[in-house]
Amino acid sequence: MTKTNFKATVVLAGLALMGLSACASAPAPSGYSDPHEDQNRWTHRANVKLDRALVSPASNTYGTILPQPVRDSVSSFSDNASLPGVVANNLLQGNIEDAVHNTVRFAFNSTLGLLGIFDVATGVGLEERDSDFGETLHVWGAPEGDYVVLPFFGPSTERDGFGILVDFVLNPLSLALPTEVKHLPKAAWVLSKFGDRYQFSDTIDEFYESEDGYDLMKLYYLDSRRYELGIEVEDDELEDLYDAYDG
């Protein structure tokens, strides 16, 4: 995939999202309603095809050629390069504690961790605390919006999809880096995704091969994202089951 194509796709995805947002009715705060199901299923199928044709083989090659320690380093480097963006989001959310935590983590890994290829900070209690612009929007009170499946990125919501776009465009490190190495973090990010695809290949294959992969991915994404953001979901189904057990 060429760079221009990729950028064009991201922009298209963004436009599509805005289109969706514009025509979306009042957003559902919880539940699993899927007003764009037809379009989502189409994108899901396209993602699976793309995975089979390109991502999965590339990931296998990447995982087979490079030993785990090297892949870990690529992943650490990519995570470290994303930290300034995470700190920006921490600040936008008014989360000073995490902003300081992540700043010190960035300082440690960029120096002692040799530009981030080693994650030395985790060892001294400065573990990864991720954040993104979707979370910032949530903190600001933006509703989740409808469930959407994005090209490449997969399951998301209108809010989180917009967040991905903003994080991508406004990465402080990319803006600060000199032109020659500007794209290094993005390249590392793509490789680290290949690494994840390789490491979790069994799980991902199961999703992609299963007929209910679409429904399960929707359930998994929404449940885990709501958990991550600390959104209390009135989960009657599960509560009822547990309560029935308690008798």
Next chain:
Amino acid sequence: MMRMMGNEISMTRRAFVGGLAGLGVLAAMPGRALAAISAGQAESLINKVVADINSIINSGGSESAMIKKFEGVFAKYADVNFIALSALGPDGRSASSGQKSAFVKAFRGYIARRYGSRFREFQGGRIDVVSTKQVKSRFEVLTKTTLKGHSPFDVVFIVSSKNGKFIDMQVEGISIVKSERKEIGAMLDRRKGDLNRLIADLQKG
């Protein structure tokens, strides 16, 4: 409906535990005391589960050996009966008791294969118990799983205070009971509601 089914299950268990108590077996099984367990006991139960799983993922054994061991852990510490019948959901309403017990057994193997085969992805990882809180008459034991090169993720074990067994696991907010309910429901739909076929297919693996 689910409420009714739950009562049915708990009635059977009461009868079962009561019968054991009558035989004087209970004294030899402190973990299964009739009295409600404490938060400390719930946490120590999950400590044992976590210790067992840690040793499995770092045992370096073959995948089939890991799956076998995991099935053992699941059978020992979880209320497989509840998890399986919840996954079956309302579809299990009309099942005979023979079908139910066959399903529970097949489900146990299916879960062990489904999740046990993932342990390869967890090699070199570590799970730690973080905290326990009481919610109604159950305990939520929070654990953190640390994998090399990934941010730690939460697994919450839901432990019943009635019998000290865990009745669900929520991985980063994803409930096994809930997702298996969806999965098993879809599998049953694909077999046009034929439970015997589903059982046979689950047994085959």
